[in-house]
Amino acid sequence: MAPGALYWHVANKQELLVEVADVLLAEIPAPPVDRPASEALVGLAVAVREVLAAVPDAADVVGLAYAVDPGATRPLRDLARLVHEAGAPAAERDEAAALVVHHILGSVAAQQDRSLAATIDPDLPAPDATAEAKAFEVGLSVIVRGLTRSR
Amino acid sequence: MAPGALYWHVANKQELLVEVADVLLAEIPAPPVDRPASEALVGLAVAVREVLAAVPDAADVVGLAYAVDPGATRPLRDLARLVHEAGAPAAERDEAAALVVHHILGSVAAQQDRSLAATIDPDLPAPDATAEAKAFEVGLSVIVRGLTRSR
DNA sequence: ACCTGAACACCGTTCAAGT
């Protein structure tokens, strides 16, 4: 297809990227209902992070879509609901959910930045995926503590 | 000056933006020593966010620099120290500091994304800077609670 | 309805030539 053909389907590049982000997030399974909210929240956040970590530039794309419409995708709506059930007051639900999303996207972007930097400059160490995931979960646990503390 | 003249001073645009970010971060005052760490942490995070929000692409640029070398700039070193003093165990200090940085950069990127989207699509609301700052502080307070809870 | 092909403006970058 010629590049210009895309503009029959979307108004601009941003709109295209939003649809790409939707497709990426759609393959994430719904969180379990028979678990504590804080536990389900951690599981969902880890799942979202895993999916995005595999896709170059995923953080930018999803970040743009989320910034424009935070409730556009089901996994991120689930995330906001679980944040509330895990202890965030209703009035602070969206702000606390944004914190979780920022941590996910920041973690993905940092890992991809380190990976890119390592291929450009061979002196730099390539990131270890399991260590990155573990560091992410440490930050997550700080958030979860902050949420449960607030009810 | 002609645009090409810049390339006598820097290798590429990314390097230029890194220097811009460094200059901006450098003018952030050191946190006060006569205040509780959690309070100083909030003040510093807010100051960093304010400065970066004014610079296009600041989140990407600082994110890349931080991913490669988290301790490169003084304000971000101060941030990691205050995170520790606010309650993060030494073993989790860097991971908790990364959480704060992710929240700062995510908040800045989201605000700039929304601003850009509003100029492209006039139906979308332009972001309100003070509301954005307030939402950021709600997330920050969740982090601070999670930190103080962990000691 | 959907696509091609050619065009346009814009931008990051290079480089020979100037002072």
Next chain:
DNA sequence: ACCTGAACACCGTTCAAGT
């Protein structure tokens, strides 16, 4: 040492013309 001016490749977007 530092800058200009012209060039280049690349990319987002438009649009008339095709099927």
